[in-house]
Amino acid sequence: MAFPDPALPARVRIHEVGPRDGLQNEAAAVPVEIKAEFIRRLAATGLDTVEATSFVHPRWVPQLGDAERLMELLAQAGLPAGLRLPVLVPNRRGLERALALGVREVAVFGSVTESFARANLNRSVDESLAIFEPVVARAKEAGMRVRGYLSMCFGDPWEGAVPVARVAGAGRRLLDLGCDELSLGDTIGVATPGHVGALLTALGEAGVDAARTAVHFHDTYGQALANTLTALRHGVTTVDASAGGLGGCPYAKSATGNLATEDLVWMLHGLGIETGVDLGRLTATSVWMAAHLGRPSPSRTVRALAGTPSHQES
Template identity: 45%
Template sequence: MNLPTHATIIEVGARDGLQNEKQLVPTADKIAFIHKLKASGLVEMELTSFVSPKWVPQMSDAATVIEQCTDQLRNFVLVPNEKGVERLRATACKNAAFFVGVSNTFNQKNINATTEESLQKIGPLIEGLKADGYFVRACISTSFYCPYEGKIEPRAVLALCERFVALGADELSIADTIGMANPFEVYELFTLLKENLPPSVLLTAHFHDTRGMALANITASLQAGISRFDTSAGGLGGCPFAPGATGNVATEDVVYMLHAMGIDTGISLPKLLEAVAYIEPFVTHGIASRQFLLAQNKHVSVPKP
């Protein structure tokens, strides 16, 4: 296999991982969690989002989190609309993330707009941020399957990616939002994107482990030339607008696999597990990642015959 020697992990646990938690995590503990994650060697991370506190109360402390956690590393803040961008501009963070679903139905249920309507609204916002030196990340939801429309055609994903490239996006995060993709489909889509998009645009894979396929899909992504992956410490998360979607693939499981394959990440697995152990008491979904359970001696031993 033609594999990279290094892979970059974009930690999404503090935003995507916690947004679905009904129990509010105290701001001070979110901040401590983020600092522990950074201490493990993570250099790119989603910190929080400027979404409506009415719809996602977990993110109501976004300004405080940004103030305490923005540093020289690449810290992303999700900004779904003009108001979110205005709030971002009032902070020291210079990295913005937008999201749009390839599926019109998913997009309408998520943000009450079609894919085209979303692009029309955020297009000028992206162009304005780029003119002022911001790094822009576009998260492409439902890139493989939609919970309402079924399988998504690869060419439709490419077309949406090309629109974002034309607007000036620096990075495209290609998401298996409901965790239905298989390695063949992953290799096919990323090969198509690599062949048709400018090499200057960063391509990132974002997998959910709904059906236990995330690590296999990451391996297929590596073979297609992808070396950037969104992951969530403890496997936390899951889109609140995608029925049946479970958590993101666990950062610690991905790091273990990559290191075992000889692919460096710059991340200390023991320190990463310390961060997961810290956040465990504050989440209701439970930590089910293999590496965390092994580290906590919670794995089931197989009796000898």
């Protein structure tokens, strides 16, 4: 039963990150055919955006070293018309690889903090933005949509709490480069609702429209849903989530799983918010992937809805 709240948006777009952010930290290689089938099943749930992979050098993220082959398989998979399949590109070379395969949406990945920028990109924050500028410009020239990820927006394992003014300034800079959308990452899962509200208020004061803002929460302290609800009350209508709660971050060992898409959908549907997602199909997809990974899903909703062997698919 749904209990709508007029203070919340009528519809939320879920930006599914399971195939990229969810799988990138898996120690055991996931066969490319399984990744393609995972994306096909996710698309069949009604999700309209599924972030497929990253065109980063395989040395840095070996799990995603099959990006070209994956995109080739997806081109043959008969996916729904209009499905958005963005990919992450770390630099101009990654962008050109994506362009050669006909990719229409890309994302760049920056950091608010110097420590994480060094750990993740081996560059300072300013140096990273300087590298992104020609990447974004080239993507826009090619008619691509560009998302800008901003990590460590709430806390950093080396630097601690991150000032909201610094995040607002970095977010404004990414949009000024030409990004169409800004995704705010709680990379280590330390955000709380009050902090989320303060940051979104600061971003608004910096001229960043909530309509161009997405939130990307990790559930380290069990705050991801509460944080998401706060973001919705501040006008955000795009939420990143990972099917089955898969994910972490290879450069931040304290980062736990992403907000589970099933947990998000359960909350949104209970609030009468449209998502276009079939929760039963989504749950079955996460159970299927969990079987391939050899462990149960951490999502509470998946466990509740698919807790018996009869619900599991082979």
